Amino acid sequence: MTHLALRLDPQDDVAVVLAATPAGGSVQADDGAVVVTARATIPIHHKIALRDLAEGEALRRGGIVIGQTTASIIKGDHVHTHNLRSLRAQPNSRSMK
Amino acid sequence: MIHTAPIEGSQAGLSGFARHSGAVGVRNNLVILNLTGLSEMAARRASAAVPRSVLVSFPYGMGLVGEDLAAATRLLSGIAMHPNAGAVVLVSADRTRLEEISAKLEREGRAFEGICIDDVAHDSGALSARIVRAGARLAQAASTLHRTPFSLGDLCFAVECGLSDPTSGIAANRLIGEFSDRVISAGGTVIMGETLEWLGVEKVLADRAASPEVASAILTAVARREAMAQRAGVDLLGVNPNRRNIEEGLTTIEEKASGAIAKSGNAEIQGMLAHGEAPAGPGLWLMDQPSYSPESLTGFASAGAQIALFSTGSGNSYASALMPTIKITANAQTAKRLDTQVDFDCSELMAGGDIDKVTDRLLTHVAAVASGMLTFGEIMGEGSEAFSRFGATL
Numbered sequence: 362m363t364h365l366a367l368r369l370d371p372q373d374d375v376a377v378v379l380a381a382t383p384a385g386g387s388v389q390a391d392d393g394a395v396v397v398t399a400r401a402t403i404p405i406h407h408k409i410a411l412r413d414l415a416e417g418e419a420l421r422r423g424g425i426v427i428g429q430t431t432a433s434i435i436k437g438d439h440v441h442t443h444n445l446r447s448l449r450a451q452p453n454s455r456s457m458k
Numbered sequence: 459m460i461h462t463a464p465i466e467g468s469q470a471g472l473s474g475f476a477r478h479s480g481a482v483g484v485r486n487n488l489v490i491l492n493l494t495g496l497s498e499m500a501a502r503r504a505s506a507a508v509p510r511s512v513l514v515s516f517p518y519g520m521g522l523v524g525e526d527l528a529a530a531t532r533l534l535s536g537i538a539m540h541p542n543a544g545a546v547v548l549v550s551a552d553r554t555r556l557e558e559i560s561a562k563l564e565r566e567g568r569a570f571e572g573i574c575i576d577d578v579a580h581d582s583g584a585l586s587a588r589i590v591r592a593g594a595r596l597a598q599a600a601s602t603l604h605r606t607p608f609s610l611g612d613l614c615f616a617v618e619c620g621l622s623d624p625t626s627g628i629a630a631n632r633l634i635g636e637f638s639d640r641v642i643s644a645g646g647t648v649i650m651g652e653t654l655e656w657l658g659v660e661k662v663l664a665d666r667a668a669s670p671e672v673a674s675a676i677l678t679a680v681a682r683r684e685a686m687a688q689r690a691g692v693d694l695l696g697v698n699p700n701r702r703n704i705e706e707g708l709t710t711i712e713e714k715a716s717g718a719i720a721k722s723g724n725a726e727i728q729g730m731l732a733h734g735e736a737p738a739g740p741g742l743w744l745m746d747q748p749s750y751s752p753e754s755l756t757g758f759a760s761a762g763a764q765i766a767l768f769s770t771g772s773g774n775s776y777a778s779a780l781m782p783t784i785k786i787t788a789n790a791q792t793a794k795r796l797d798t799q800v801d802f803d804c805s806e807l808m809a810g811g812d813i814d815k816v817t818d819r820l821l822t823h824v825a826a827v828a829s830g831m832l833t834f835g836e837i838m839g840e841g842s843e844a845f846s847r848f849g850a851t852l
Contacts, residue, residue, distance in 0.1 A: 365810050367628055377628050377707070379808055391810040406624035407707035423628075423720065425662050427713035440709070447710035449658045450695035 364388045366409060368395065370424035375408040375440050377422075382409070388437075400437040408440040420445055473605035473829045474612075474764075477541050478567040482612045484764045484782060484828045486544035487512045488597040490589060493534060493559065494519045496551035497575055500582045504549075504589035511593055512543075512779050514843045519552065521852035533734040533845060535562050536760030538570075540780045544600030545569040547592045549585070569596055605829065610821075611645030613828065614737070616758030616766040616781060617721040618652070620751040623771025624706045627717015629788030629807035630769035635723035636817040637767065637824070638742065642725045647737055649763055651745035651754050653679050654687075655718040657694060658711035663719060663744070667727045675730035679746040721769070733846060734760035751776050752844035755783070759843060765828060775799055777835025779843050782827050785834065786820075801833050 366376035368390040376390050382403040389396045395411050403409050408422065414434040419426045432444040475483035488508065492501035492515040505513035514537055522530050538546055538559050546563060550556035553574045560572040571592040578584035617634050619626055638648040656663055660680040667673035687694050699708040708714045725742040733747040734757045747757045755766055755778040766783040768774070773796045777783035787793050790805035802823050804816050827833060835841055 367810075369628060369632065377624075379810070404707065406628070408709070422713060423632075423716050425659060425712065425716040427716060428710040441707070442704060442709055445709045447658070447695075447712055450698070450711050 362386070363396075364399075365391060367391050368411065369422060372424060373422050374410065374412055374414060374420045375422050376411055377406055378403045378409055379405070381405045397437045399439075400435060401439045403439050410434045410436050410438045410440050412436050419448075471607050471829075472609060472612075472825050474608050475541070475544065475603055476606055476608070479539065479541070481541035481762060482608045482764065483541040483544065484613070484830075485542040485780075486600055486603055487542055487780070488593055488600060489514060489537075489540070489543040489546045489780070490593060491534070491538055491546055491548050491559075492516060493548060493550040493555050494552050497549045497582075497585065500575075500585040501549045501589060503586040504547075504593060507586070507590045508593040508597065511597070512841070514779055516845050518845070518847070518851065523849070523852055525848040526851075529733055529846060529848065531558070532732065533756065533760045534559055536734050536736060536762065537756075537780065537843065538563055539566055539568065539762070540759060541762060541764055542780050542782075543568075544603055545596035547589055547596060548572040549589055551575045569599055571596060609644065610641060610825075611740070613641065613765060614647035614649065614761070614763040615641055616755065616761075616763040616778075617648060617650045617768075618751060618754060618758070618766055618783075619655075619718060619721060619769045620774040620776065621770050621772045622717070623789055623792075624708070625788035625805070625808055626769050626771045627708075627714070627720060630771075630786050630804055631717055631720035633788070633804050633807060633813060633816055633820060634721040634767050634769055634786065636813055637820050638721065638723035639725055640817065640821065642723070642741055645740055647740045647743065647763075648722070648725070649731065649737065649743045649745050649758055649761055650719070650722045651733075651747040651757055652718070652749040653683050653744075653746050654694065654749045655715060656680050656744075657684060657698070658715035659719055662716070663722075663727060666725075668729070668741075672727055672729050675746075676727070676744060679730060679744075682746075721767075731761060733757045736761045748846050750844075752842065753846040755781065756843040756845060765824065767824075770800075773799060775835070775838075775840050776842070777833065777840040779841035782833045783835045783841070784824065784827055798834050798838065801827075801835075 364382040366378045368376040386399045428445045488511045495517045563570045664673035664676045699714045728741040731745040737743040759780040766781045786802045793803035
């Protein structure tokens with residue numbers, strides 16, 4: 362069974378899964394162009410990596426950089442707080458004010 | 459002429475009320491605009507006595523200074539001149555304020571009557587009776603106006619979101635963004651506000667600004683509110699995304715904010731408006747304003763927006779009194795559960811539906827509403843307006 366995910370922009374590094382997806386599940390982007398295998402359980406509306414990313418890379422969703430990876434990410438990984446952080450809400454950016 | 463078929467915007471075209479100012483009204487309401495707190499209850503009783511009148515009440519009086527005074531002047535003038543008003547009864551306990559607003563309506567050739575509490579020697583019961591009689595006369599005169607054809611490019615839309623969930627950012631707001639792009643290519647106007655919702659993606663918005671001045675105004679507006687929150691001891695970056703957002707899959711403030719600003723589509727940003735300020739021309743505009751929906755919508759109404767597109771995830775009943783407020787959800791459960799609140803169900807986008815087709819369907823729906831089809835907010839009487847305060851009263 363293939364699970365559908367939304368890729369909001371063709372350049373996006375991640376897609377948002379539209380149903381809870383088990384590890385090993387096949388995930389297809391809504392434009393049909395990308396198929397990945399989930400490497401972990403992905404809860405509904407969470408993000409799955411569509412390509413490999415190195416640690417420290419900017420990550421795009423919806424055509425917008427939504428943060429920086431804090432670990433290397435492999436295509437099919439669940440992308441969330443354990444491997445992505447905000448570039449805006451960092452402790453040092455707050456103390457600059 | 460008797461209409462026997464439902465209004466179909468796409469077939470019949472848009473029709474509305476041409477005002478002398480050149481703006482088009484999508485409604486022809488009798489508006490009872492109360493200008494002072496002292497006269498509010500008289501205005502409220504009168505509005506209850508004139509079915510279908512729309513009451514907008516400003517609850518403050520003297521002692522407004524600085525930003526509050528500027529905003530009050532802007533908001534009350536903007537609302538008095540709203541294109542969806544076919545006629546206005548102004549009610550006031552302050553003659554100066556009444557005369558200021560009356561002069562503006564007179565210059566625009568609008569149908570109105572102004573009543574000051576002095577006129578009835580401070581007798582509140584007599585004031586109510588005067589408002590009712592004036593309202594009845596004006597409503598009858600307004601009912602002789604009729605709709606004429608107009609185009610999408612004649613309209614100004616407000617875009618708003620409230621009680622969002624994961625479906626909002628990835629589906630409903632994107633749909634509003636697509637719609638916004640189409641309005642702007644047709645020569646129309648769109649306003650997005652709720653400044654704090656841009657926090658995290660303000661640079662993305664600044665990159666879309668028409669000029670360096672506009673880019674700078676966007677960054678300044680966000681920084682000013684962030685500093686305001688910090689002074690009040692609120693750490694916006696620390697609490698966003700919140701725990702529920704994170705459980706639902708949002709990882710960073712940038713991601714959360716990108717869902718909110720998806721409502722603005724991809725157009726160039728023409729300028730930054732003060733709360734309640736009317737845009738100087740067509741295109742996409744931002745409004746620097748409070749993020750709470752009732753206050754935010756009143757700012758858009760004052761700016762002259764005729765219709766609001768309002769996305770929600772778990773449901774939100776609030777509507778503007780002056781702008782038909784089209785409730786849009788991509789959450790299938792919400793659409794089903796709140797079927798007399800949600801005007802437009804776009805939940806097929808959460809199942810891989812084609813956004814262009816859904817945008818076509820939304821255009822048809824909006825055209826029908828613009829041409830007279832009532833929103834559930836109008837039918838259920840959920841409309842109100844809320845006036846922001848920025849500082850202390852003297």
